[in-house]
Amino acid sequence: xxxxxxxxxxxxxxxxxxxxxxxxxxxxxxxxxxxxxxxxxxxxxxxxxxxxxxxxxxxxxxxxxxxxxxxxxxxxxxxxxxxxxxxxxxxxxxxxxxxxxxxxxxxxxxxxxxxxxxxxxxxxxxxxxxxxxxxxxxxxxxxxxxxxxxxxxxxxxxxxxxxxxxxxxxxxxxxxxxxxxxxxxxxxxxxxxxxxxxxxxxxxxxxxxxxxxxxxxxxxxxxxxxxxxxxxxxxxxxxxxxxxx
Amino acid sequence: xxxxxxxxxxxxxxxxxxxxxxxxxxxxxxxxxxxxxxxxxxxxxxxxxxxxxxxxxxxxxxxxxxxxxxxxxxxxxxxxxxxxxxxxxxxxxxxxxxxxxxxxxxxxxxxxxxxxxxxxxxxxxxxxxxxxxxxxxxxxxxxxxxxxxxxxxxxxxxxxxxxxxxxxxxxxxxxxxxxxxxxxxxxxxxxxxxxxxxxxxxxxxxxxxxxxxxxxxxxxxxxxxxxxxxxxxxxxxxxxxxxxx
DNA sequence: GCATATTTGTCCGTATGTATA
DNA sequence: CTATACATACGGACAAATATG
Numbered sequence: 123x124x125x126x127x128x129x130x131x132x133x134x135x136x137x138x139x140x141x142x143x144x145x146x147x148x149x150x151x152x153x154x155x156x157x158x159x160x161x162x163x164x165x166x167x168x169x170x171x172x173x174x175x176x177x178x179x180x181x182x183x184x185x186x187x188x189x190x191x192x193x194x195x196x197x198x199x200x201x202x203x204x205x206x207x208x209x210x211x212x213x214x215x216x217x218x219x220x221x222x223x224x225x226x227x228x229x230x231x232x233x234x235x236x237x238x239x240x241x242x243x244x245x246x247x248x249x250x251x252x253x254x255x256x257x258x259x260x261x262x263x264x265x266x267x268x269x270x271x272x273x274x275x276x277x278x279x280x281x282x283x284x285x286x287x288x289x290x291x292x293x294x295x296x297x298x299x300x301x302x303x304x305x306x307x308x309x310x311x312x313x314x315x316x317x318x319x320x321x322x323x324x325x326x327x328x329x330x331x332x333x334x335x336x337x338x339x340x341x342x343x344x345x346x347x348x349x350x351x352x353x354x355x356x357x358x359x360x361x362x363x364x365x366x367x
Numbered sequence: 368x369x370x371x372x373x374x375x376x377x378x379x380x381x382x383x384x385x386x387x388x389x390x391x392x393x394x395x396x397x398x399x400x401x402x403x404x405x406x407x408x409x410x411x412x413x414x415x416x417x418x419x420x421x422x423x424x425x426x427x428x429x430x431x432x433x434x435x436x437x438x439x440x441x442x443x444x445x446x447x448x449x450x451x452x453x454x455x456x457x458x459x460x461x462x463x464x465x466x467x468x469x470x471x472x473x474x475x476x477x478x479x480x481x482x483x484x485x486x487x488x489x490x491x492x493x494x495x496x497x498x499x500x501x502x503x504x505x506x507x508x509x510x511x512x513x514x515x516x517x518x519x520x521x522x523x524x525x526x527x528x529x530x531x532x533x534x535x536x537x538x539x540x541x542x543x544x545x546x547x548x549x550x551x552x553x554x555x556x557x558x559x560x561x562x563x564x565x566x567x568x569x570x571x572x573x574x575x576x577x578x579x580x581x582x583x584x585x586x587x588x589x590x591x592x593x594x595x596x597x598x599x600x601x602x603x604x605x606x607x608x609x610x611x612x
Numbered sequence: 613g614c615a616t617a618t619t620t621g622t623c624c625g626t627a628t629g630t631a632t633a
Numbered sequence: 634c635t636a637t638a639c640a641t642a643c644g645g646a647c648a649a650a651t652a653t654g
Contacts, residue, residue: 152454153642178620188643189620190435197439201446209397210620210650228536236477291473297542398622423640433623434640455630455640 154194157185161195165204165215166303168310172217176205203304218308220360226301227353231346233298234282237289238329238345241338252333254284259330266323271315278319279305281326285345308356311363318355322348399439402432406440410449410460411548413555417462421450448549463553465605471546472598476591478543479527482534483574483590486583497578499529504575511568516560523564524550526571530590553601556608563600567593 151159161181164170182192196213199205205213241248262277279302286298312318325348332341396404406426409415421441423434430437441458444450450458486493507522524547531543557563570593577586 179618190644191642193435193621194438194442197442201442211652212620225536225538228534229538232481232534232536232539233477236481289473289477291470291477293470293474293546294477301538422638424638435624436622438641456632457640 153187153191154198157187157192157195158198160185161199162202162204162303165199166306170215172215172307172311174215176213176215178212202300204307216304216307218304220357222304223308223353223356223360226304227349229297229301230282231349233286233289233294234345234349235342237286237294238333239338239342241288241333241336241341244334244336248288248333251284251288252330254287255281255330255333258284259326262323262326266320271319274319274323275309275315278322278326308360312359322352398432398436400443402430402437402440403443405430406444407447407449407548410444411551415460417460417552417556419460421458421460423457447545449552461549461552463549465602467549468553468598468601468605471549472594474542474546475527476594478531478534478539479590479594480587482531482539483578484583484587486533486578486586487581489579489581493533493578496529496533497575499532500526500575500578503529504571507568507571511565516564519564519568520554520560523567523571553605557604567597
């Protein structure tokens, strides 16, 4: 997750004028934001399942905070689409439906393909960005070798985030973080994480190779195929799960 | 603004499972959201200028609401990037800098060009979307004829929103709404709104014509040139304004 | 359908911490 | 350095909506 790159206010350092002053404040967060961090981890690691209600009373008791503070944290996570706020009923862990998955991949196709297509040569302009992509590929390969498929999934999210980061846009990076967090909600319901991630490890390596050769459009073709396949896999799984219930 | 299309929770109807139940709740909003609506209007119409602080005390007194409720509204608007939240200092109306403008246009180029390029024929698949684009063009032409340049600016925002809406993605639509609101913050500092909008009215008409002919790539070329020019104009204005101060 | 219990929505008062003149 | 103003966070209270029996 690129979340660590964000500052206290959710903005990226480049957005601010006073960089030095910003760095000084980097470690400081409000209680609500720290609470949101805790809850976000619980949600993305599956401790809270999609559809679960987070009652104000239980969470305030567990974390020893006031209701007002917790409600601010809820707002933050609702904006990240990890929680849904139902008026007078409370907040619930977001449930991703097939329509959401289709839209997430629609957006990813637009953003990732645009970013990758712009790579048209082997100039050093892309070198730092491609280094991040390469690191993600290596991490995925390493995790796959060790059979750590959850870790491979994380590396895969990093890989795609690094691809869109080639565009150099703070707003796009932030959006990709949100989409990645949403997708984790789905990944967590998948029974066989290995089958989900294994095929994509070598394909990511191929995409990287094209980019390193300065062939953005070629990489775009592979990437589009990748995204279509990944979307189909998730949608089939969701349909199967719905039949079971 | 496409804001009217959004439901209480900020999600689009298509995101939810129970559409009927959703419609029932469409009119209902929390106090915090109604407060956010009021403040949003005040910000986008310029009553609050960029950089202004919105102190909790003055706003709670004016609107007769509690600080807790106001703080929830602040969170909403901070997420829309209309306010910036500075820890222990309060909330301020967002000030857009050149770096922001460059990024906004970078994102717009990616989204709008992708959406437009996908139009490859004259099939009815695009007809409803293109009708919305056409309406925006007509509204802009009508406003220009009457010399209502602020209105023409609004129609221009609608035009571009309608272009990206061709992609059919709720998430992209929402993102464009946010970018549009941010851009209004800049538009409002421009001294000559006529010079800003007038040249683009006929260019929008041209883009529409290409799309109606099923020539998405052709429209994309015109659109890219449009966005480059608009970005340059805004950046030059911001630079000039900075010199004045 | 009704009455009750539970939970959220909203407000207030206050104590503490932080920034700025 | 002090004083002032303001934001942060807490806890209690009651109203309003919802869920449950």
